[in-house]
Amino acid sequence: MPNIAAVLKEEIRRLARREIRQQISKTRRAAAQHRREIARLKRQLSLQERKLRALESRERIDKLATSVDTENGIPPGTRFSPRSVRAQRKRLKLSAQQFARLLGVSPQTVYLWEQGKSRPRRSQLAALVAVRSLGRREALRRLAELEQ
Numbered sequence: 001m002p003n004i005a006a007v008l009k010e011e012i013r014r015l016a017r018r019e020i021r022q023q024i025s026k027t028r029r030a031a032a033q034h035r036r037e038i039a040r041l042k043r044q045l046s047l048q049e050r051k052l053r054a055l056e057s058r059e060r061i062d063k064l065a066t067s068v069d070t071e072n073g074i075p076p077g078t079r080f081s082p083r084s085v086r087a088q089r090k091r092l093k094l095s096a097q098q099f100a101r102l103l104g105v106s107p108q109t110v111y112l113w114e115q116g117k118s119r120p121r122r123s124q125l126a127a128l129v130a131v132r133s134l135g136r137r138e139a140l141r142r143l144a145e146l147e148q
Helices: 004-066 082-091 096-103 107-115 122-132 136-147
Strands: none
Touching: 082 096, 082 107, 082 122, 096 107, 096 122, 096 136
């Protein structure tokens, strides 16, 4: 007959292992559930951060679009193209020399702008923007004032 003490120890070990296995399985399930919850929260957080960045950039763009460059009075997003300079000059029916005098630059500068070989400085761009709103009569009146 086997030693009763050895059998008793083996049975205690078996019961202890079963109890531990039950407890560990509960803990494992809880840990897995927590990991899933953490992953879900991380996804949710990254989605919210993306939305926040998009809103901030949209707000920044809106703010830039509505503000005006206080130094030169140039609205942000003002673009320059050689074709637009030529079109403005033709619309006002002015020679390059007259247009240059109106803007306060040399005729050669206007020529280079129209050819696309040069770009206006910020102050000159402000003058170009101001001329956009002028009509032919107003432009001629200003030229007459400059000649006097």
